[in-house]
Amino acid sequence: MLTREENERLTRVGPGTPAGELLRRYWHPVAAAEELTDDRPTKFVRILGEDLVLFKDRSGRVGLIADHCAHRGASLLYGRVEERGIACAYHGWLYDTEGSCLECPAEPAGSMFHLTVKHRAYPVRQFAGLYWTYLGPLPAPEIPRYDVWVRTDGSQKIDVYPRLDCNWFQAMENSVDPAHLQILHQDSQGRRAPNTTRGFTDSVLGFDFYEVPYGIIKRRQYANGRIDEHPVIFPNILRVGNCTQIRVPMDDTHTNIFFVRFVPREIAGNGGGTDDESDVRYLEPFKTPSEAQHPFTRFRMDLTLAQDHMAWETQGPIADRSIERLATSDRGIVLLRQIMVREIDRVHQGTDPLGVVRDPNHPMIDTHLSESLEELMERGYAGTAELLPEAARAQ
Ligand code: FES
Ligand SMILES: [Fe+2]
Known part of the structure; x- marks a missing residue:
């Protein structure tokens, strides 16, 4: 038997929770590698209480970034993937796999505003037929070779x-x-x-x-x-x-x-x-x-x-x-x-x-x-x- 507090400690997975922080020290699969295709290059992922979007850009890089766009929150699941990353469908803010914002197209010419935007992003690796991610502090460990x-x-x-x-x-x-x-x-x-x-x-x-x-x-x-x-x-x-x-x-x-x-x-x-x-x-x-x-x-x-x-x-x-x-x-x-x-x-x-x-x-x-x-x-x-x-x- 556990107290309610002990039960919470072992089970809750969100950021900042004890078990959530433990789980963030390991790589986890989020999708089969075949799930991202040219026709369907994005996938919604919820993992450890975080809502994210997995995407493959036209250069073949795979990223996992926060679902809600940093601008005004539309889902990046509907973003357009292109050579340099994924562009939000709403106003086109363009993110690379690191979460750096490369462009905010509706801003005035020459604006450097996009440089101030950093979106939450996690590393992705393809391994054993799956895409894996790691949500913990960097540097990330290895995926163990079981x-x-x-x-x-x-x-x-x-x-x-x-x-x-x-x-x-x-x-x-x-x-x-x-x-x-x-x-x-x-x-x-x-x-x-x-x-x-x-x-x-x-x-x-x-x-x-x-x-x-x-x-x-x-x-x-x-x-x-x-x-x-x-x-x-x-x-x-x-x-x-x-x-x-x-x-x-x-x-x-x-x-x-x-x-x-x-x-x-x-x-x-x-x-x-x-x-x-x-x-x-x-x-x-x-x-x-x-x-x-x-x-x-x-x-x-x-x-x-x-x-x-x-x-x-x-x-x-x-x-x-x-x-x-x-x-x-x-x-x-x-x-x-x-x-x-x-x-x-x-x-x-x-x-x-x-x-x-x-x-x-x-x-x-x-x-x-x-x-x-x-x-x-x-x-x-x-x-x-x-x-x-x-x-x-x-x-
Ligand atoms: S909500 Fe994404 S660019 Fe505006
Ligand atoms: Fe069983």
Whole structure:
């Protein structure tokens, strides 16, 4: 149980909030790279409570700048992109990717007024099929070279999930909550549970957690001897199966979810159809109506991720942790909260938090992807069509 103040500290993401400042020390994806085209060169982005516009100018530079024009606030989503940047549709103030104003066309000839205008802008990088941004103090750190994102013996595929209409930290707590797998997801195990209340709980001997330099490893030991280990990459990524599930807070009560899947060539060439598979998939909403929130919508319950979205969203827009009843099986959640508090303090003291990487030449970071892939293959998953539900299942 947390006090209301502690709950706010862990969940709120806006500028100046403790968790918001922590999250601003990491790069986050904002769009699939293919989303910006010549025909559609702008995209609205809400991230960490900030409304922004992603755009690609005619020179190929990609920028992310504040949505409301510095002049009188029209949205730059409707701006015209040109060689030097994006020009507001209303009066043509022209911004480059750094947020510098290059021209205010309605000002008198020779006016230097535009030099006084500086618009909020954030750096953008293209990496692993996505555009990423960093909203924190400069210099920006590196995007960590996690195995799923940089291995070259296969390809990276992107899944863009339906928007999650609740706070990001509910999804993260779920990732250190191994007990729910055997119960919430009991119908997706390919066999019937002996008892619907217990699900497959009795097939697990126990679970534990330990810290690594980039997050927390969750370890399950099954009664049949199998050990399942996979990490939460702090603060907002679950690495499971062949995926990273990246949860990017839009604001306090909405979250974007991007999956990056690594598909090894040996699987791709094994009848999995990967070569034909598009690099980016956009998943349909899990609920009807898709824009409504509990109880004015209904989730489908025949997909693992839909079951998770149901559990996360029905906890409330921001779960009220002042009335929860934590039990023994919630010790991973307690650990994650302790680490959050510790890392928020580190940021407050001016230190880089857990997992921030500064060395541009750092070696690939091993999250035990090879072990996960071996296990997936041993269990007979030959194609990516099967890899996705399996990966989603093993949360
Ligand atoms: S509101 Fe953008 S140029 Fe006037
Ligand atoms: Fe789950």
